[in-house]
Amino acid sequence: MRRRTVTPGAGLEETLDNLAAATAGRQEAPAAPAPPARAPRRERDTLQTEFAFELPRGYVDDEGQVHRSGTMRLATARDELKPQIDLRVKENPAYLSVVLLAQVITQLGPITDVHTGIVERMYATDVAFLQDFYRRINSEGHTHAAVTCPLCQGSFEVDLSGGRLGES
Numbered sequence: 186m187r188r189r190t191v192t193p194g195a196g197l198e199e200t201l202d203n204l205a206a207a208t209a210g211r212q213e214a215p216a217a218p219a220p221p222a223r224a225p226r227r228e229r230d231t232l233q234t235e236f237a238f239e240l241p242r243g244y245v246d247d248e249g250q251v252h253r254s255g256t257m258r259l260a261t262a263r264d265e266l267k268p269q270i271d272l273r274v275k276e277n278p279a280y281l282s283v284v285l286l287a288q289v290i291t292q293l294g295p296i297t298d299v300h301t302g303i304v305e306r307m308y309a310t311d312v313a314f315l316q317d318f319y320r321r322i323n324s325e326g327h328t329h330a331a332v333t334c335p336l337c338q339g340s341f342e343v344d345l346s347g348g349r350l351g352e353s
Contacts, residue, residue: 234259236322240311252294260323264288
C-alpha cells in the first residue's frame with residue numbers, strides 16, 4: 186500500500202479527488218451486470234440524517250436578529266478528517282469544534298451558509314449545547330431515550346435535545 190502525504194498547499198478535498206481519479210483509471214474492467222431490483226424501502230429502513238435543534242440563547246446576526254432554531258446533519262468521516270489539516274486547528278486544537286460544527290450545521294434560522302465566523306460569534310452556552318448535540322446524534326444515533334419513572338415505574342420516551350435551557 187502506498188502512503189499519500191497531504192502537503193500544506195493541498196487540501197483534503199483535492200487529495201481525495203486525485204486518489205479517486207487514479208483509482209478509477211486503474212480499475213477499468215468490463216461492466217458488471219446490474220444488481221437485482223430491490224424491494225421498496227419500508228419506513229423503518231430509512232435513516233434520519235438531519236436533526237432539528239433550538240439554541241438556548243441564540244445567534245445574533247449583524248442586523249441584531251436572534252436565530253435559535255436550526256438543523257444539524259450527521260457527520261461523515263470526511264467531516265471528522267477535514268479539520269485535522271486546517272491550520273487554525275493545528276495552531277489551536279480547541280478550534281476543532283468550531284470548524285466541525287460549521288461543517289455539520291445545515292441551517293440556522295434563515296441562514297443556510299453556516300461558516301466558522303458564525304460559530305465563532307455564538308455564545309459559549311450555545312456552542313456547548315451544539316457540541317453536546319453533535320455528540321449525541323453522532324454517537325448514539327438519535328436524541329430520544331427510553332426512561333422509567335422512579336415513582337410509578339411507567340415507561341416513556343424523552344427527547345434529550347431539549348428546546349430551551351433546562352428542558353433537556
